[in-house]
Amino acid sequence: MNVEILARIQFAFTIAFHYIYPPLSIGLGLIMVVMEGLFLKTGKKIYERMTRFYVRIFALIFGIGVATGIVMEFEFGTNWAVYSKYVGDVFGSALAAEGIFAFALESGFLGVLLFGWSKVKPWVHFLSTVMVTLGSMFSAIWIVVANSWQQTPAGYHIVGSGLDARAQITDFWAMVFNPSSVQRITHVWLGAFLSGAFLVLSISAYYIRKKRHVEFSRKSLKISLAVATVCALLQLVAGHQSADVVARYQPAKLAALEGHYDGTKAADMYLFGYVDQKNNQTHGVSIPGGLSFLTQGDFKKPVAGLNNFKPEDRPKAVNFVFQTYHLMVAIGMFMIALTLYSCFLWWRGKLFDKKWLMYIFSFSVLLPQIANQVGWYSAEVGRQPWVVYGLLRTSKALSQAVSAGNIIFSLILFTWVYLVLFGLFIYVLNKKIKHGPYDDENLDHSPRHIEMADSLG
Template structure:
C-alpha cells in the first residue's frame, strides 16, 4: 500500500476517533445548562442532582476529546507537510481564533464548573456552565471554518509556486464565511446536540426500564426528548440547505452522493441502492428525477453528472460516498420518526409504560454517533481527489520523506492506544451510570 493511502487511513482513523467526543461534549453541555437553569429557577434539588451527575460524564468526554485532538496537530506536520505549508496561514488564523475565543472561555470557567459547587453562588456556577458550553461551541466554529475553507476556499490568494505554494488570507471574514461554512457549522452543531441528547435519553431510558432512579429520570427524559425532537427535525432542514450548497460549489460530490453519471441530465433520488462504477449504474429504490426536484423544484431539470468531469477530478470511491450519505440520511429520518412518536406518547401520558420504546432509546446513543461519522466520511471522500477543493490535490499534499513502514508502525500504535482509551472511557461512563445520579448512600431510588 502506498504512502498516500496509508497517510489518509491514519488521519481518517485519528479524526474519526476524536470526533466521538467533541459532539458529545457540546450536546451534554447544552443539557447541563438546561438542567441547571431549571434548578436555579425552581430550587428543585433533583435538577441539581442531574446537573452534578452529567457534569461528571461531561468532564470525562471533554478530557479525552482534548487529548485525542492534539495528535492531529502532529500529523499535519509529519504526514502532510506540503498541505501544512499550503494551508498554514489559513489554519493559523482559524486556530488562533479558536484559542482566543473557545479555549479562553473554557479555561476561564471549567474550574468553577467542576469544583465550584458550594464555593460560589448558584447563579455564578450557572454562568460558568454557560461559559464552558459556549466555549465548546466556539471551538467547533473555528474547526468547521477551517475544514469548510478546504471544501469551498475563499478570501485568499496564492503565494509561491509548486511545492512552496501557500495560501494567504486576503479577507479574514470572507475566509470565515466561505460558501459552505455556515450550513456546515449549523449541521455540525445540530449533530452534536443530538449526540448529547441521545446519550442522556439512553441512560435514563435504561434507568426507567430497570426501575431505578425513576423519579429523577422522568424529569430528565422529557427535557432530553424535547432537545432531540427539535434538532432531529431542524437537522433535516440544514442538511437540505447544505446539499443545495454542494450542488452549487461541489457538483462532482453531489453526483457521487446519488450515483449520478449522465452528463447534464435529470437525476434520480435514491432511498437505497448499490453503485456499479464500471457499468455506471445504480441498482436500488429511487424517485425518478427526485434529486432534480430537490435542487431545482423541477423533476426534469438537468444536474451535472460524474461524466461531466474528467475522471481524474471525480471521487474515486463513488459507492462508498453513496452508501455513507444514505446511511446518514436514513438515520436522520429514523431519529425524526422515533422522537416525534415518543413525544406523542409523552403528551398522551403513555411514554414511560411503553417498554419496547424505552429499549430502543437505551441503544439509540449509537445512532447519532454513526450519522456524524458517516456524514464526515461523505464530506471528505466526496471532496477527493482534492485536499483543498480545486486547488491542491491529495496526491500532492503528503510528506515526501515519510515511509510506508513508519506510517504503519504509528497507525498500529495509535490503534492500540486509542482502543485502550475507548475501553477506559466506556468503563468509566458505565461505572458512573451504574452508580447512578446520587452521591449519598441514602439516596432515594425511585
C-alpha cells in the same frame, strides 16, 4: 499500500476516533444548561442532582476528547507537510482564534463548573455551565471554518509555486464566512446536540428499565427528548441547506452522493441502492427526478453527473460515498420518526408504558454517533481527489520524506493507544452510570444553595 492511502487511513482513523467526544461534550453541555436553568427557576433539588451527575460524565468526555485531539496536529507535520505549508496561513488564523475565543473560555470556566458548587453562588455556577458550553460551540466554529475553507475556498490568493505554494488570506471575514461555513456549522452543531440528547435518553431509559432513580430518570428523559425532537427536525432543514451548497460549489461531490452519472438527464433521488462503478450505473429504489427537484425546483431539469468530469477530477470511491451519505440520511429520518412518536406518547401520557421504546432508547446513543461519522466520511471522501477543493490535490499534499513503513508503525501504535483509551472510557463511563446520581443526602447543602432553593421555592 502506497504512502497516500496509508496517510489517509491514519488520519481518518485518528479523526474518527477523536470525533466521538466533541459532539458529546457540546450536546451534553446544552442539556446541562437546561437542567441547571430549571434548578435556578424552580429551586427543585432534583434538577441540581441531574446537573451534578452529568457534569461528572461531561468531565470524562472532555478529558478524553482533549487527549485524542492533540495527535492530529502532529500528523499535519509528519504526513502532510506540503498541505500544512499550503493552508498554514488559513489554519493558523482559525486555530489561533479557537485558542483565544473558544478553548480559553471553555477551560477558564471548567474549574468552576467541576469544583465550584459550594464555593460560588448558584447563578455564578450556572454562568460557568453556560460559558463552558459556549466555549465548546465556539471551538467547533473555528474547526468547521477551517474545514469549510478546504471545501469552498474564499478570501485568499496563492503566493509561490510548486512545493512552496501557499494560500495567503486577503480577507479574513471572507475566509470565515466562506460559501459553506455557516450551513456546515449549523449542521455540525445540531449533530452534536443530538449526540448529547441521545446520550441522556439512553442513560435515562436504562434507569427506567432497571427501576432505579425513576423520578430522576423520567424528568431527565423528558428534557432530552424535547431537545432531541427539536434538533432532529431542524437538522432536516440544515441538511438540505448544506446539500444546496454542495450542489452549487461541489457538483462532482453531489453526483457521487447520489450516484448520478449522466449529466444530460434529470437526476433521481435514491432512497437506497448501490453504485456499479464498473459500468457507471446506480441501482436501487429512487424518486424519479427527485434530486433535480430538490436542487433546481424542476423534476425534469438535468443535473451535472460524474460523466461531466474527467476521471481524475472526481471521487474514486463513489459507492462508499453513496452508502455513507444515504446511511446518514436514513438515521436522521429514523431519529425524527422516533422522537415525534415518543412526543405523541408523552402527550397521551403513555411515554413510559412502552417497554420496547425504553429498550430502543437505551441503545439510541449510537444513532447520532454513527450519523456524525458517516456524514464526515461522505463529505471528506466525496471531496477527493482534492484536499483543498479545486486547488491542491491530495496526492500532492503529502510529506516528501515520510515512508510507508513510518506510517504503518505509527498507525499500529496509535491503534493500540486508542483502543486502551476507548476501553478506559467505556469502563469509567459504565461505572459512573451504574453508580447513578448521588442521593439527596450527599448533595451539597451549603447555606448559599439552601437560601437559593428557599427563595425560589
